[in-house]
Amino acid sequence: MAGRPRASSQRMLEEAASELFLEQGYAKTTIEQITRRAGVSRNTFFNYFPGKADLLWVELDASRTVLTDALAAAPADTDPLAAVEAALATTAAALTPGRAPLVLTQWRVMGIDEELKAAGLARALAHADVVEAFLVGRGLDALVARAIGLAVIGAASAAVGRWAADGPERRPLGTYLQKVVHPVLEGFGIG
């Protein structure tokens, strides 16, 4: 019930890609260069990543599952909005001060363009979907649930962006988050 074992790993491709992105920028780096440095064939790349842009958002994708789990673990009798706030704090805790996603701190040297921003936003949208689904499950109006999801993730994105930009000496992400996430939830009547 098990075929050929994986000879390469996602991490090898990530590291090769990160090196090349820092050396020559994102746009000028081809998938073939990445796979050559990682010692695999070009096609193998697509066994590990759906596309080139996905290389940069691995941490963000991981944080989505953290968010999902944190929301699922919320007791049923807690206020939904408070649960969202707590879940975001839990998710933020996973991004320790030293481990900011590379793309957020090095986007200048990588030459990030609109395509990349859009790819990041698509990830953020997935987070919003998670929050929205949770709120709908708690009985909130569909429009309001979606609005809260998008608004709160928008605010959180601002916090993460600023946090990453502030460099290694920054305070924990939670500090930034609370400053902007709480007002949004407050506006929607957090209890």
Next chain:
Amino acid sequence: MAGRPRASSQRMLEEAASELFLEQGYAKTTIEQITRRAGVSRNTFFNYFPGKADLLWVELDASRTVLTDALAAAPADTDPLAAVEAALATTAAALTPGRAPLVLTQWRVMGIDEELKAAGLARALAHADVVEAFLVGRGLDALVARAIGLAVIGAASAAVGRWAADGPERRPLGTYLQKVVHPVLEGFGIG
């Protein structure tokens, strides 16, 4: 001081593209098919649009300039957040009930995929940038300004999406907008 006049027009390409998108979906429609139906060469397409995805967001791009102008026209002594709310209402008024962007109402038959969502999000991000710049100009903290911009545009996106989905019998967009935009601004202390 005037060279060869334009033989084709942006509108012709938009209409040809809309037809094809509705007939066979977005992904299966090639730029060559669009230009052939419009009676021009493939290269001419790129004189009018930077890319294929831009065909669907013409109205949204236009609404960004409306938003920018509305914010610029706000009196200097009005509360910044109230000015944002008013400017969004003005922008919404331009999207009359009958004229929802085609992509928002027909995205099912067009087979919109992730790429399209991302392109729409990039447009929304541009709106958020406009709001952010306005608030920074009014002296708000950089992080807070960005958070408000992203949050309020997120909420507005939810409203527009729902409004479009509700079909021709829907109420005006302003109704949807106010329901979700006001809470966000309220949370940030709208005066």
Next chain:
DNA sequence: GGGAATAAATAGATCGCGTACAAGAATTAG
């Protein structure tokens, strides 16, 4: 041990977007 069965890696081809460059066609200014 020696096949099936399974799954990963590779090779090769193709499609379509987007860019670049050069040449041609239509217009106005002098």
Next chain:
DNA sequence: CTAATTCTTGTACGCGATCTATTTATTCCC
């Protein structure tokens, strides 16, 4: 009429992404 300007078109190419087929490595079972 010529020159300058601007749109249009042709041609070519790089790269991302998909598809199909083939090879290689591993486990399960007889």
